[in-house]
Amino acid sequence: MKRRKYEELFFRVLMVLATIFVAGSFFLIVGTIFYKGAPYMNLDMITKTPSGGFYIGKEGGILNAIIGSMYIAGGATVLGLLISIPVAIYINMYMGSKTFLANTLRMAFDVLFGIPSIVYGAFGFLIMVYFGLRASLLGGIIAVTLLVIPILVRTLDEVIRTVPFELRDAALSLGATRWETAKVVLRQIRPGIFTAVLLSFGRAIGDVASVLFTAGFSDNIPTSLHEPAATLPLAIFFQLSSPVEEVQGRGYASALVLTIIVLIITVLSEIFIKKFFKHKI
Amino acid sequence: MLVLTLASVSVLFVIGIGLYYHSIPILHKLSLSDLLTTSVWKPLKGLFGFYPFIMGTLWVTGISIVIALPLCLLTALYVNEYAPLRIRKILTPFVNLLSGIPPVIFGVWGVLFIIPLIQDHIAPHFVAFSTGYSVLAGGIVLAVMIFPLIVSIITEVLRTIPQDLRDASLSLGATRWETTRKVVLKKALPGIIAAVVLAISRAFGETIAVLMVCGNNAVVPHSVFDPGYPLPALIANNYGEMLSIPMYDSALMFAALLLFVIILLFNLISRVILARLERKLAA
Numbered sequence: 001m002k003r004r005k006y007e008e009l010f011f012r013v014l015m016v017l018a019t020i021f022v023a024g025s026f027f028l029i030v031g032t033i034f035y036k037g038a039p040y041m042n043l044d045m046i047t048k049t050p051s052g053g054f055y056i057g058k059e060g061g062i063l064n065a066i067i068g069s070m071y072i073a074g075g076a077t078v079l080g081l082l083i084s085i086p087v088a089i090y091i092n093m094y095m096g097s098k099t100f101l102a103n104t105l106r107m108a109f110d111v112l113f114g115i116p117s118i119v120y121g122a123f124g125f126l127i128m129v130y131f132g133l134r135a136s137l138l139g140g141i142i143a144v145t146l147l148v149i150p151i152l153v154r155t156l157d158e159v160i161r162t163v164p165f166e167l168r169d170a171a172l173s174l175g176a177t178r179w180e181t182a183k184v185v186l187r188q189i190r191p192g193i194f195t196a197v198l199l200s201f202g203r204a205i206g207d208v209a210s211v212l213f214t215a216g217f218s219d220n221i222p223t224s225l226h227e228p229a230a231t232l233p234l235a236i237f238f239q240l241s242s243p244v245e246e247v248q249g250r251g252y253a254s255a256l257v258l259t260i261i262v263l264i265i266t267v268l269s270e271i272f273i274k275k276f277f278k279h280k281i
Numbered sequence: 282m283l284v285l286t287l288a289s290v291s292v293l294f295v296i297g298i299g300l301y302y303h304s305i306p307i308l309h310k311l312s313l314s315d316l317l318t319t320s321v322w323k324p325l326k327g328l329f330g331f332y333p334f335i336m337g338t339l340w341v342t343g344i345s346i347v348i349a350l351p352l353c354l355l356t357a358l359y360v361n362e363y364a365p366l367r368i369r370k371i372l373t374p375f376v377n378l379l380s381g382i383p384p385v386i387f388g389v390w391g392v393l394f395i396i397p398l399i400q401d402h403i404a405p406h407f408v409a410f411s412t413g414y415s416v417l418a419g420g421i422v423l424a425v426m427i428f429p430l431i432v433s434i435i436t437e438v439l440r441t442i443p444q445d446l447r448d449a450s451l452s453l454g455a456t457r458w459e460t461t462r463k464v465v466l467k468k469a470l471p472g473i474i475a476a477v478v479l480a481i482s483r484a485f486g487e488t489i490a491v492l493m494v495c496g497n498n499a500v501v502p503h504s505v506f507d508p509g510y511p512l513p514a515l516i517a518n519n520y521g522e523m524l525s526i527p528m529y530d531s532a533l534m535f536a537a538l539l540l541f542v543i544i545l546l547f548n549l550i551s552r553v554i555l556a557r558l559e560r561k562l563a564a
Contacts, residue, residue, distance in 0.1 A: 008458045011355075015363060018355035022432065023372055025425045026379040029390045036393050083285055090282040107552050108290045114479065114548040115296070115541065116486020118513045122537040123296045125520070126303060149289055206383020209488040209513065213520045233385035237489065240389065255389040259382070266381035270374055 030259060037256030040249035046257060050219045062254050065235035067221045071137060072211060072231060073204035076144035077152075077197055083145075084152035085193075089182045091153075092160045093168070106157065113150035118209035120147045125213035138225040140215025147210050148200040155199055159192030159276065160185060191276050198269035202262055208233040232258045297541060304535035307528055316535065322499045329532040331539070336501045337416065337509030341491055342484040344420025344505060349427050350477060356428075357435035362447075362461050380429030388493035391422040396494060399506070408506050414496035417505040422490050427480045434479060434555070438472025439465065441558055475554035482547035486540055488513035512536050 048061035095102045124143030133139050163185050171181040186193075208231070216228030217238070236258065239251030307316070311329060319330030360369055400413030442465055450460040466473075496508025497518060516533050 004456050004459070008456045011458045011461075012363065015355045015359035018352045019359045019364075019372065022352055022356045022428050023375045025428065026375050026382075028394070029379075029382060029386065029425070032390050032394045033386060083289055086282040087286045087289055090286045094282065103556065105286065105290060107549075107556060108293060110552050111545060111548040112290075112293055114482055114544060115293075116483075116488065116513065116544060118486060118488040118516055119296065119300075119537050119541045119544075122516060122534060123299055126299050126534070146292060149292075153289070202381055206385065208383075208385050209517055212517055233383060233489070236385050236389060237493070240392065240493070252389065252393070255386055259386055262381055262383055262386075263378065266378050270377060 030263070033252065033255050033259050036249075037252035037254075037259075040253035041256060042253075045250065045253050049221060062230075062232070062235050062250070062257070064219055064221050065230040065232045065254070066257065068137070068215070068218075068229035069205050069232040071222065071229060072140045072144055072215060073201050075137075075141040076148055076204045077200045079141065079145045080148040080152045080200055081193075081197065084149055084156055084196075085186070087149075087153050088156035088160055089185070091157060093178055093182050093185070106154070109150045109153045109157075113154060116209065117147055117207050118212075120144075121210040121213045124210065128214060134226075135214060135216030135228050136226045137215065137222045137229040140211045140229055140231070141225075143210045143214040144204045144207065147207060148204050151200050151203055152196050155196035156189070156193065159189045159196070162192075162276075163188050191272055195269050195272040195276060198265050198272065202265040202269065205265075206233060206258065206262055208237060232261075293545075297538075297545070300534050300538040300541055304531055304538050307531040307535050310528065320501060324526050324529045324532065327528060329528070329535075331512070331536065333499045333501045334510055334512045334515050334536070335539075337495065338485060338511040338513075340416040340502050340505075340509050341419040341423060341495065341511050342481055344417060345423035345427060345484045346477060346481060348420060348424035349431055349480065352424075353428055353431035354435060354473065357432050357439060358461055358465075360432075361436055361439040362465060363457065376429045376432050379425075380433075384426065384487060384490045385493075387422050387426050388490040391418055391490060391494035395421050404506050408504070411506040412496065412508075414494060414508050415506045416495060416502045416509040418494040419491045419509065419511065420505070422494055423484045423487055426487060426490060427483055430483055431476050431480050434476035435469070435473055438469050438476065438555075438558060441472070441561070442468045471554050472558050475551035475558075478547050478551040478554075482544040482551075485547075486513055486544055488517050492517055512540055516540075 044059070045061040046066060047063060048059070049064040050060035050062070091102050091105055095105075120143055124139060124146065127142065128134070128139045167188065168181050168185065171184045172178070176184070211231050211234065215231055215234075217230050217234055218228040219230070220227070222229040232254065236251050236254045239247050239254060242248055242251070307329065310327070316329060316331050317335065318332055319328075320332040321328045321330045322333065360372055364372070395418050396413035398413075399415060399418055400411060403417075404411035404413065404415075446464050446468065447460055450464045451457070455463070491511050492514035495511060495514060497510045497514055498508040499510045499515075500507075502509040516536050519529070519533060
């Protein structure tokens with residue numbers, strides 16, 4: 001009899017420890033980045049582009065990479081939305097959201113979501129070679145768009161499914177066409193669209209492997225789609241590979257910048273998800 | 282809309298075909314078994330043996346699953362079966378926050394925290410010398426990266442198990458742990474397998490974080506303290522040179538194809554299992 005009690009206690013303790021470890025790893029990571037990055041943080045880092053000799057420890061900042069990442073993540077999210085909204089509506093409103101075909105499509109997007117970004121990067125590179133493009137902002141946006149489409153489609157799909165069927169039926173029975181009904185549904189899910197945008201932007205801004213081949217790197221802020229663009233994660237990676245201590249330190253500070261941006265995005269999307277799914281636990 | 286839907290889904294096939302098309306030259310020159318089982322990597326001499334890279338990937342992935350699965354299983358069980366709602370509400374956001382952290386940050390953390398930890402505190406107990414850059418470091422970093430994925434999928438799976446089953450077991454006098462082990466876990470087993478398969482495929486394709494901590498040495502690792510060179514790191518590290526050496530680009534595209542096919546299969550398997558579970562719940 002006692003053995004059962006001890007077993008119960010043993011596993012309960014084990015579970016609590018595991019939970020603390022898993023949740024704690026978040027603090028450990030963010031803490032490490034703050035601890036190492038904060039001493040190197042200054043205003044120049046986020047307001048200046050690299051001047052000559054930046055990568056051997058001279059003056060400058062990573063504004064080029066911050067802006068480059070914003071361009072790529074923003075461009076890819078906008079482009080992704082233009083494709084994903086019609087796709088999500090098609091799956092839910094035109095195909096009948098519970099048919100075998102709709103579920104197969106959902107699974108296909110889940111599988112696409114699982115494809116690693118390095119494969120998207122390699123594929124994006126093939127597309128660029130095929131069209132004779134060089135590494136550029138445009139190339140980066142194309143590769144990252146492919147990466148975020150599955151995220152956007154699946155998030156929008158989940159969100160559209162929360163709209164009550166009665167609403168669609170009411171619109172349809174009043175003589176609205178399916179497209180007009182879709183517009184009613186879209187109005188209902190506006191906060192959901194915003195969540196999808198945040199999730200996509202967050203994924204896009206932090207990804208390296210997809211932009212490695214496609215966006216190139218540059219010390220200047222790109223002024224056209226055909227110029228190469230620096231990205232924040234790549235800037236971190238390059239600075240960290242440097243043997244100069246000062247440059248490594250700036251790498252930590254850049255990591256801090258990226259962490260803060262991503263945390264803000266994630267917290268915002270958490271808040272929006274909670275607002276949207278208020279009726280759920 | 283139909284066109285957009287079909288186009289975006291067909292990306293799946295286009296990627297496969299595109300990568301295969303570009304791997305044809307290397308597949309003509311060397312047989313598939315040669316590519317996969319020889320271990321000499323000398324692109325300048327036209328020797329492309331992927332064995333060390335495949336082994337590097339397997340070591341890193343294996344270590345990460347061994348670390349992550351027990352921890353995540355216990356966490357998911359605690360959160361779903363034991364913890365009061367209040368604690369559950371506090372914990373869930375942290376898992377989501379962790380999943381939002383970009384791979385490169387995990388890499389930086391690995392370099393700053395895990396590498397010194399292994400070099401100074403773990404490795405000296407087992408081997409004479411280690412720089413810390415090892416498959417173990419890659420495995421640990423990957424394990425933390427796949428925590429959120431495994432926890433959230435197992436959580437979803439546990440939620441599909443009817444409360445009646447637990448109540449029945451508890452009312453027969455079983456303790457909570459006995460109920461969890463004999464009823465909940467038994468029912469959740471296919472879902473847990475699906476979560477693991479999905480996590481493996483995620484770990485397989487992870488690039489930058491592993492590249493930063495694994496040491497990138499093209500030899501087959503023999504212990505967890507040996508450096509390794511996983512496939513994605515190989516692709517990422519050599520894109521600059523690949524157009525200047527013959528067959529190199531084809532070899533790297535073959536590496537990408539290899540990753541793509543394996544991950545595609547693993548994803549399909551786990552998604553089918555999960556979809557079945559969901560349907561059972563709906564019925």
